[in-house]
Amino acid sequence: MTTQQSAIYYPAGEIEEFLPQIGRVVEIKDHELAVFRTSDGTIFAAENRNPHPKGGPLAEGIVSGYYLYDPLYDWKIDLNTGLVQAPDQGQVQMYSVKIENGQVWIAL
């Protein structure tokens, strides 16, 4: 937890407010996040910025397991690490998430 010392968790809503496998944009302070709920109920929070050089959002991608296919260029992104899968390259900034009593908390 040393790396998260300075991290502060913000309440991002009830888990039910996130549709399974459909992303939703969450704005915390001046950060825009794309939050995904996978089919097993895990929540991932990513910076809502496509790692593709042309940018664009991520929230509207297709979610499969713990992978995201980005909505504009169809890059495959690992939600655990934010790493773009070969043959493409790049990394998305991911944020820590915890769920307590059905409440989603995201650390900035």
Add this chain to the structure above:
Amino acid sequence: MNGNKEKLVIIGNGMAGISTVEQILKLSSRFDITVFGTEPYPNYNRIMLSYVLEGSKTIDDIVLNDLHWYEDYGITLHTGTTITRIESETREVVTAEGLRFPYDKVIIATGSSSFILPVPGHDKQGVVGFRDIADCNVMLEAAKQYKKAAVIGGGLLGLEAAKGLVQLGMEVTVVHLMQDLMERQLDPQASAMLKTELERQGIRFKMGAQTAELLGGERVEGIRFADDSVLNTDFVVMAVGIKPNTGVARESGLEVNRGIVVDDYMQTSLNNVYSVGECTEHRGVCYGLVAPLFEQGMILAKHICGVDTAPYEGSVVSTKLKISGVDVFSTGEFIDSPEHTIISHKDDWKRTYKKILLRDNIMVGAVLFGDITDSAELQKLIKQQAEMTDELYASLMGTGCGGHKKATSVETMAEDEIVCGCNGVTKGTIVDAITNEGLTSVDEIKACTGATRSCGGCKPVVEQILQYVLGDNFTAGAKQGICACTSLSRDEIVAEIRQKGLQTTKEVMHVLGWNQPEGCSKCRPAINYYLGMIAPDTHVDEKESRFVNERMNANIQKDGTYTVVPRMYGGVTTPEDLKRIADISVKYDVKAVKVTGGQRLDLIGVKKEDLPKVWAELDMPSGYAYAKSLRTVKTCVGSQFCRFGTQDSMAMGALLERKFERLDLPAKFKYAVNGCPRNCAESCTKDIGIVGNDGGWEIFIGGNGGIKARLADSLCKVKTDEELVELCGAIMQHYRETANYLERTSEWVERVGLEQIRAVVVEDVKERKALMERIEFALEQVEDPWKKALRNEEGQNKLFQGIEVSARP
């Protein structure tokens, strides 16, 4: 070079020479092969030059054996090198530069040249034949600089040249000596129908005209005919015939008539010297088509390699004109004579003609025009010298309405019979490829053997062979895993869904053993579509398996904003609607209002969270600009206002759009409806293009103006509006049921074949009705997505609104 191998020299790097080499390589490695060719290219498919001219292929596309191929097989190729003679005493061939190369055996495959009429002026600039890449390049260049072209010769080659030049934007007149076009392949009836059709496509004709002189200075400016009339022109293509290239043979003292005389094993009058292809004369016949040269090449290859072979006994030739939208076919004997019994059927409305010639009740020839579905079948029957029976008659000529079908089996076909005339592929080769390589689709056979690669005329037979070899394992279409998650093909997946009654994508992936349990962005939307297509009433659409545009019912732009496109049926709107669109655009600060190619308005740059409000305030149906569904029906002004219009295209366009909107399709889908053949709404690049004419409508399918542009094919003509709607429905449903997800109709038509589609939706009336019923049923389930989203406020929030965290931690 390998010293102890026999030296085999091929003179002529064309289709006959190289196909013989290919056959030899299959049989033996005992030759050290050297090929000489005058042209500066590797071996290419000469018959496809017509496509190069027409613009649908490039020269690179038509290369059959590239330079690597020669290298791989250790063949020495001398391009740009002409052989002038063979010296049999020293066993050497001599090039035009005087170089000598030794041989043990020689094959002459020098082909033929365009016959240039020896009239005064024939050597002026701007006069070419149509034979090789060089000629083709001259024509392509000429079309850039000049307007008027004349093609002398109304045979196969002349007509293809004329069509190509028209396509290149030239004004083309075909000058023909006879009263009938293609008189060497067609009878007068078919010929007249052909002329009418080609006139419709913009070719002009001057019949019964004997060329007397080419006029002009250095460059040709006109043609004077024997009756002293004159045709002005900037460019002349001579396509009056071919002349076998027999120069080498004559210089070398071989027996030459019209062509190089050979026996039944392609042996010339000189020992160890053989000849194949167009330069050859066998039993008094010189052939000018590829099928015979493959048959000759195969026999020669066996003979030269010491393999037992039956003698060559001549070929039954068939002709197919390679002009899109004009289906003409003839095979065997086709001109009536008293000893023939003729079965014929001419239909002036559908513009089809079919004639079968019998001699002593044996089928000896056939002519087809307009509908050549039966060409492969007839060709086979005539080769087999089949006897006409009641059954055959019924299957070929139909018994009343729609009764048409059933092909006889390919079982009886000989192993070494050529199935694909263009590429010289035998039944045996195809059967071997299927069994040894485990092939299951025509595409794979094409990739592996080359069959169907060129004119496509052999596809029905290839399909039959596939069906016959695979038996019960046969599945229509290509077997290819649809994505990296599965090795199953589209057809297999669809069959499993139907059989096992699978309901959700998850279930499909689980039951059918996907290697990524929730699939990927390719298969999830596809499976979701197949499920909906199979069970339109019970399938619950999976939003999470939809691409963002379809989930949001709006088009995402690169900055993450969206474009909203309301429906404008048939491209028609009202001042009130325009006003509302304008007001809303101002209110929501859209970045641009754009008139689209499909005749409606894009409101570009709407924020995601504003989408529901924009829809609500517009209160118009969704234009589905984001969907794999019917997008727009482009219309012209039509008979309501246009002075040329014969049909009410605007009303028909709106009617079709209302009827078929919203339904999920494998890919986006566009229509155009025109009031008359002037075709102002450009139906040639639409999935379904409709052209009104005086007595009804003509339907075109498979057009595309997108990534891979393709002109639509004429499917059929109908007389009434009801028939038109029914056919459109049947086409769409057939496409829904058989296309791969994301496969546009342009690819679909090419994959499954226009003939197959015609057989199902046009000819099989019962199936057409059934298709129509199924699409009606599916249409009953659709609902406007904007209205639906607005009704479901909670879902709408989760989908469109973000969450703003204002609270402190």
